[in-house]
Each structure stands twice: as C-alpha cells, then as structure tokens.
Amino acid sequence: MTLDQACSGQKFRILSISDPTISNQAIRLGICKGAELTCAGKLPGGPIIIQNKMQEIAIGRRLARKIAIQVM
Numbered sequence: 603m604t605l606d607q608a609c610s611g612q613k614f615r616i617l618s619i620s621d622p623t624i625s626n627q628a629i630r631l632g633i634c635k636g637a638e639l640t641c642a643g644k645l646p647g648g649p650i651i652i653q654n655k656m657q658e659i660a661i662g663r664r665l666a667r668k669i670a671i672q673v674m
Contacts, residue, residue, distance in 0.1 A: 603673065605650055606666035608641040615639075617670040624665060631659055638674065 608614055616637045619625040628634060632654045642653040649660040661669075 603671055604667050605641075605652070605661065605669040605671050606663050608644075608650065608671060608673070610641055610643050612641045613638065613674045614641065614671040615674055617672055620668045620670070624668060632657070633659070633669075 605614075616633065616635055616639070618635055619628060619633075625634070633639070633652075637654070640653040641650060642658055643651040645651070647663075649662050650666045651658055651660050653659075
C-alpha cells in the first residue's frame with residue numbers, strides 16, 4: 603500500500619521511500635523507514651496531510667505514491 607491510499611485518521615508505519623533523493627530530504631522532517639505517523643487528512647485531488655507528533659506536513663499525491671506504508 604502507498605501513502606496516497608491512506609485514509610484520514612489512519613496510523614501507519616513507513617516501509618520504504620522508492621526515490622533516494624526524496625528519502626534523504628524526508629529524513630529532515632522525521633519521515634524515514636520505520637517512522638510511525640498519522641494521516642491527518644486528504645484534500646480532494648490534492649495533497650495528503652500527515653502528522654508527525656505535533657507537526658503536520660502536506661505531501662503531494664505524486665510523491666505519496668512513492669512511499670510504501672503499512673497500516674497499523
């Protein structure tokens with residue numbers, strides 16, 4: 603399953619990020635393999651909002667398709 607398929611309110615764990623460049627940038631935001639996050643919301647046709655502790659981050663759909671997750 604990829605991040606773009608997550609539903610609002612779901613908790614998930616990141617399994618992998620397929621693009622190494624994006625993976626390196628995401629680490630700065632606390633988004634890395636094994637991180638446990640929450641899908642805070644999805645805008646229709648727009649980004650997915652993820653919550654990492656007290657921080658919310660909007661991730662575009664194209665990028666979200668490159669992030670493999672496991673729902674918890």
